[in-house]
Amino acid sequence: MSDSQIVPVIFVEEGNIASSALDDFVQHWASNNGFSGQRGRLLSVPDAHGNLSAHLFGTGPENGRPPMMAALAATNLPEGHYRLEGAIGDPTLAAIAFSLGAYRFDRYKSGSPAPVLAMPEDADAAEVTRLVDAAYLARDLINTPANDLGPDAFEREIAAFATRHKMELRSIVGDDLLNAKLPLIHAVGRASVEAPRLLDLTWGDPAAPKVTLVGKGVTFDTGGLDIKSAAGMGLMKKDMGGAANILGLAHAIIDAGLKLRLRVLLPVVENAIAGSSFRPGDILPSRRGLTVEIGNTDAEGRLILADALTLADEEAPELLLDMATLTGAARVALGPELPPLYTSDDQLARDLMAAGLASDDPLWQMPLWGPYDTMMNSRIADVNNAGAGGFAGSITAAMFLKRFVERAGAWVHLDIYGWAPEARPGRSQGGTDQGIRAVYGVLKQRYPA
Template sequence: MSDSHPISVYCLWQNETLPNMLNAQQKAWAKAHKFEGKKGELVALPDEQGERVAYLFGMGEKKGADPFVTGLAATALPEGQYELHGNFENATLAAVGFRLGAYDFDQFRKSPKKVELSGLAGADADEADLLVEAATLARDLTNRPANDLTPETYEKEIRDFAKSHGAKVSSIVGDDLLKQNFPMIHAVGRAAAEAPRLLDFTWGDESDPKITLVGKGVVFDTGGLDIKPAPAMLLMRKDMGGSANILGLAHAVMKANLKVRLRVLIPVVENSISGNAFRPGDVLNSRNGMTVEIGNTDAEGRLVLADALSLADEENPEMIIDMATLTGAARVAVGPDIGALYSTDDGLAQELVAKGKANSDALWQLPLWDEYDALLKSNIADVNHISNGPFAGSITAALFLRRFVKNAKSWTHMDIMAWSPVARPGRPMGATEQGQRAAYFMLKERFGKK
């Protein structure tokens, strides 16, 4: 990459007047190329010798614009260092969108180019760094294939991450899960070559409000004995995307030094198949004493979350937030771009939706509809972990999880995809963050910094 002075990118809304710093020749060039500021337009501006010295980038209609539209510029620009100039609604988010638009998962290959942001006037550089690091952490972990991110290697990643923030970390592994009463985490992961485990770390002052984050850490999901068809298995490395996003959120909370006592719980398993795999029709004990009939072994995520949520709930926290790539039904309901949100606190849910909308992190509240609880009826156990029909699959999954939260002042569940099937502004195709920024800005506003 060149060490030369960064190249200016002038970001303009549709039909916005060209900036005064452009000379007559460059303005004529823009007019000749019919630049109007339409979303994603990119025009290189030459100097008198014909060398590219700047760019014009179109941000489209200002009303209702995605703050991450600058990510389209990062995708289109050639390798180099750039400064952004423009009338941004939120300069910090414009900087974050640009940097995340330049994201490329290159652990297993050489990246074709490096596009870097040198500066953007008015942006909070520290806040932008924090948000980019949180998103990048989630993307890098979720993009890793299952042979590279196994239960053992994921535990090491989590331990190293926690220690880097000065957090206290511990784990419960293999048959110790049974001894310490986490039977469903054990059942889901016992058929894999590497043992299931529960990672637990804490950070902050015990006297501060207790905020607990729980993430689904299924490093690969075959579907178990209810095995998935081959096409459905192709992306199952992303089944730990909920936990990756929780780690990103935890990074933001700790780096910003928010005034909370943070606890993070991540059950890490591989849902595999062998002679000791749990079966459809089995009845499992759970940490909170409830017996659970297994309706389908491919609905394993809610089982490991349930035991972790029970542990989180035992210390009566102020707030529990969990994230999970839990149901295809959520994707049918709201698509891949929006996280389905459930909460026992409607005011908190509305705040999260609003923070998400303002920070390019779309969430939509779905109801914890009590009448659907009957769909989880079992004739031989306290509850079946899936519904007995095709309706409201994401809602019934959330209702199942709610049974394991009794003491927390509020509980919020995010059913996310953690993946962009097509490229969007600030989000190249592949693993992506969801729910992070909404939750971070909510926590920051509610609890402040130390």
């Protein structure tokens, strides 16, 4: 494509029109149209013949400018090819932001094609592509409804991912989970017409530092016999958002060639209702040997994660990290945009939060508050899967998971939402990536290619 077919999008800080290197015609055009660089405003600029020559894009004042500001331009631009000029800031982050703002989920409903970005000259093109592809992968999977992404179809997607990335894949399905000593994964998924399973993927030099990622893969959650309301069930296609984001993170790690041995464990189930459903009051064994009393069948995610974390922990990885759309309490505490981060490694938590702020992928450390452990006491089993009284629900869920990690050098739990209830810069409404850029940023520093 020739440069003449690529339309400039010129970033202008609010109040800096006069010093923005725009020619007199463009400055007068902006002034006559009331454009002063207001945050998020686009203004089309004609040439001498009345044809489109550029768009001005307001970034607002320099102080307080959101990192993903460039996404607003992509969200509002029509189909076409564009390049970024002017006060774009970090060109790599600007290119990531623009590309994330251009995301469209059009599998079921056609729409206008997305704008296409010509990579800024000083941007790290490989980094832009890998992080955008990682986010798109997570978003596409979360947005796909459960009738097209049940456990069988999700396994096919994961197998295709493994093939593309030259990963070894082991699949344990149905009653084989019992033989493999993964009884909690089996119990949660056994009522579905599509069998529960664990997908175990590995990549990299076996002698390199071990990093293991675990993602909750509940393709649909009815709540089980403690059935959700219609409103509560409406978004439950997104309950595999942890697994989707882990796959996106794995893509970024492999594409960057980080010097680590990667293992990905994805317990994939549907929490359905049938005569074989597990029940409130049941006592179930776990891989670790702890018995679990079922206080609530809708607290199923922590059950499948418990077996997967135990399996991961057995080889004592240097870092063990899980992502899960685990609790509504996390949203009550921090809202949909800020996932809670749990770890006993405070320096790692600080590193993750700093990387998240730098890449507009924020996380916030919450306490693993030991005294709350007693909320999950059971009179007749080692632990109950649902905290008593409803207090501190995200913390007690994290404390439940912590019981199944002993040998890992460090463990991190991210209680993500995986959904944007309304559009904001870089995140369209619907399924969304959370934690990918933050975790990748830390892993890139620790295990550089």
